Every structure is written in C-alpha cells, then in structure tokens.
Amino acid sequence: MKTLLVLMLFGFLINFSLKGQDYEVKYTYGASGNRIKRELKKISLNSLKSTKEEEQTIEEEWGDVTVSLFPNPTKGNLKVLIEGGNTESEYSYQVYNNAGTMVLNGTIDAQGEHIIPLSSFNSGLYFLILQKGEEALTYKIIKE
16 A cells, blocks of 8 residues: 555656646557557757657658658648659549548659648538559648
C-alpha cells in the first residue's frame, strides 16, 4: 500500500513539475509490441512551427514515385507534386464528398506540380483517389 501511495505521489509531482511547459513524449516499442522506452523532449516555439507545416503536407512513396499533397487542410486549391518514376505516366483522380458522391475528376500528367481546384467546394471532408493503372491511393482532404 505504501509503495502504491509513493508511486502516485511521484507521478503527481512529475505531472505538477511539467505543467506550463511543452513536452513531446516519444515511446519505443519492442518486437512483441510492448513499450520499452519513454522519452520526454522539450518543444521549442520553432519546432512547433515546423510540426504545423509538416502536418499540412502528406507525402507517400508509391513504388518509384513520391506523391506529395499540400496544404491539408486547404482553404482553396490542393497541390499534388509527383516526383520520380516514368515521365510519360498519366494519373487519373476522383474527388468524393463525405456522402460518397463524385464531385470532381480529371487526369494528371507524369511529374511536376499539379492543381486540383477545390476552392469552389463547401467546407468539409473530401476523399481524393489518385489512380495509376490498376493501383490507387486514397487521401482524406479537409476543405476549410
């Protein structure tokens, strides 16, 4: 009983000492899925800005191609950046609203930055499906 009380007091003191400070907690897991390590890292104002910017870009490896979508959430148009792969590839895309209705479709030529016009859409949740042949990637897009 004393051990439990001491542990609770220790936990309270740690929590109290961290109040008013911004920390990031990172956990490391072993092969069996058990948590084996916890790290506390103090977050500075600069690292908060970079985290916010990173959240606005979705980047995914798709075979030999890297696909980046930004900004997400968006207030206007969505930019799609395709790098690597075959320069003659063509991608098709469809945008669906939250009800599952297709609201936009089109094609994107191979590499480079492309615009998907969402500025005229209402605020809400949309799904972008980017397709190359039989393969497809699905992204959740938030329109503010």
